[in-house]
Amino acid sequence: MMRDKWCGEINESHVGLNASIAGWVNSRRDHGGLIFIDLRDRSGIVQVVFNPEIDAKAHELAHKIRNEYVLLIKGEVRKRPSGTENPSIPTGGVEVITKELKILNECKPLPFMIEDETDAGEFLRLKHRYLDMRRPLIQRNIILRHKTTKAVRNYLNLNEFLEIETPVLTKSTPEGARDYLVPSRLNPGHFYALPQSPQLFKQILMISGLERYYQIVKCFRDEDLRADRQPEFTQIDLEMSFVVEEDVMRLIEEMMKCIFKDVLEQELITPFIRLSYKEAIDRFGTDKPDLRFSLELEDVRDIVKNSSFQVFLDVLSKGGIVKGINAKGCAGYSRKEIDDLTQEVKTFGAKGLAWIKIKNGFESPITKFFPAETLKKLADKLEAEDGDLLLFVADTEKVVNDSLARLRNEFGKRLNLIKDSEYKFAWITDFPLLEWNDEEKRYEAMHHPFTSPREEDIEKLLSLDFSNLELFTAHCSLFTALKARAYDIVLNGHEIGGGSIRINRRYIQNKMFEVLGISHREAEEKFGFLLEALDYGAPPHGGIALGLDRLVMILTGENSIRDVIAFPKTQKAVCPLSNAPSIVDEKQIKELNIKIDAKIDE
């Protein structure tokens, strides 16, 4: 080994000893006589001193040292002279007096400075990710991610799970996200798909009798990006046989306990809160509520129907809803501030935002449509006090809930209702089995097509006739009443995972495909191997997949999963470091029997 100590581990106990350390020059302070250098490696920073009276040669050489030069230093650990200690770093009581300096490599002037509080643009940071990742903050994130996967593996290994790999070159499936496709050279005109998740394979593993499977695995979805969505992302994927919902949820609760203990040294309280999908939507407007604060939505239909406010009445007559939220203490909001909030809800399709300020009475352009008694009831319902701002949205259920859920989160932040370092888990259960897709005019699986309906809904499902569209629509309410054996896990307002108990009987799976409008032939083509496997003694099974990137993002307190991924992509799914994707040689394309039909800017 070139070195025998890490920079960050040097302390008072090493005083008087010789040490070899290596690392990068974090900063230099050249006094002409004495030269100080902060040397950094993964473990931390230690001050190195060059004194011409101790080693004139090293001192001379040290003049040319610049930031991020790579050095090997041999020297003596010394207590710093009294009064020159630096309490702001862990090694601040000591320093290394250089007796031998070796410059292992030089470094050009940097495109941006390497410091935790960098203000460099993100694109630049990603382009030079190797420099960005030298920042202790990013290193901390990467290390924390490692600790998380280590805790996961420890826990699952102890619980008889087997880590099993599944194919990356796999089959395109019709449901779900857009696939990334890989052309097959050996099979002209045929394509693999990169897996959106190992869903089918993990079910096959259960049918194979392997009982408990897990994998920390890359998944791929060719959809547009967000702060918490990358085209390739990592799941903690697991599946178990002979279990019901409760078993999977308990297992994950225990796993989270281990993660929090190992990674954050925190005790989690279990079981986590359980909310039905309906309750989550009713109270918070979303199936991923942030439970660190209350600020709940209130349904005010019954109250506002006693008004002459046509906007509300129209919505109600069309079967829409009206809900409100109380922005505590915001009665002082200006016209512009309310306009900005209105703009915010318009992105969800809301046509407007009704407001009432509580200021020694009711102040609002709409009060004239409301009898005094009705206003009083509204205020009571929203527990309004003097100084509050009441906000209402009237529209379809979806628009109202989406809009107010956003406002709720916004006010959670603005009103400082959210404590950092607080973690609120919840399980969301009792999801509808099906969801109407208005674009395709058909029902879709809310979770995925392999999710089992509730036991008591199976008979209902089987008895229904889906062959004709009219009956289909006539039975609308029946379909939406069907519940899935699915569960999502939510942490601080982020969906960090979801799973279900799967269908393990062929006839039920067949029926599901029928409901989803997937023809017998298509089902055979796309999922035939699973369907067939179901015929050969498929055990009851279920599982879950957790988004590792999102989980680690929350554990590190970051706002984007890009900060917890070593090599993330930009919003256009470009890797600024490698410049992928790129055009390829004509020859490569030809070998794949593919023709490009696109204008390409080189």
Place this chain on the structure above:
RNA sequence: GGGGUGGUAGUUCAGUUGGUUAGAACGCCGGCCUGUCACGCCGGAGGUCGCGGGUUCGAGCCCCGUCCACCCCGCCA
């Protein structure tokens, strides 16, 4: 596909009503400096104002288009 914000020195930004030579800080280069740790002091270099077009006597600034980045909607079982 849509909405929003941004793009000026290596970096982060400022740049007035369209008007002379486009500034600051940090970084970089040279010099001085033996207790600094945001070292200090003196001096210096550094610009295709994202790109293309237009309006104008004159554009970093106004208009049109385009590219890129970030946030959001759609989309993401």
